[in-house]
Amino acid sequence: MPNVKTPTRKIRLKSFELEAGRKIAGKYEVVEKVGEGWEGEVYKVRESRSGIEHAAKLFYPHRDSNHRAVLAYARKLHKLRHCSMVVRYHTEESLKVKGCSVFALISEFVEGELLSELVVRRPGKRLPPYEALHIIYALARGMSQIHKLGEYHGDLHTDNIIVVRHGLNIDLKLLDMYYWGKPSSTKLRDDVIDIITLLYEITGGKKHYRNQPQPIKHLCRGLKKNLILENFTDAIQLTAYLENLEW
DSSP: OOOOOOOOOOOOOSOOOOOTTOEETTTEEEEEEEEEOSSEEEEEEEETTTOOEEEEEEEOGGGSGGGHHHHHHHHHHHHTTTSTTBOOEEEEEEEEETTEEEEEEEEEOOOSEEHHHHHHHSGGGSOOHHHHHHHHHHHHHHHHHHHHTTOOOSOOOGGGEEEEEOSSSOEEEESOOOOOSSOOHHHHHHHHHHHHHHHHHHTTTHHHHTTSOHHHHHHHGGGOHHHHHHHOSSHHHHHHHHHTOOO
16 A cells, blocks of 8 residues: 555644743743744844843744745834834844744844833723824824835734834834735735724723824814825824824
8 A cells, every 4th residue: 555645734733832931042041931822923033142132022833834934024113224113123033933934033122011001001901192103103103114215014003013112202203014915005004003003002992992082083084084094194184184183
């Protein structure tokens, strides 16, 4: 009876479970896990020789077929290297985790506070309208640099935006960039919807929307996408509107 080879299934890792102190790629020491998502996990790592800290995004093998995802991210970060909110790309690495070949994207590690954590610390777990508008303006202004280059983010939410310095000047960094295929006007519009949805959420969502001042309501438009896109189709238009907003 002839031998029949059974097709091998690509292992679907649910977690990398890298412990602090473990060395990866022969040169980085794991400090701690700082995030996770659909594509993989992000760790704070330290170069063994120099002591310099970086962020390492490890992609689940079944989410990174043929190394495409990590290459797309690397190219995207390089293209956007002059955009103020985008973290700096350093290199890519390959390593073995649980017997699987895994690719990692090594980038700048940003010290700061997640926007979600900032909101939770506020009374009522929401931001006052004026403070929220300052953050949304900083986000729109940073995203306008990305949109001017024809690129998009793809999944803006409070858990992937870092408030680096909070005060009179608000500096933001994007913890992650997503790759859902080539840029398009639809993807830019989706970024705008995400920004407006953020404003809606950080000011208290549905529970407090009725009592929001008119500038907030005019931006959110009840989260009706068609009404939002009547005013703004990219972050460039949204930024211009916010810069001339009458309060």
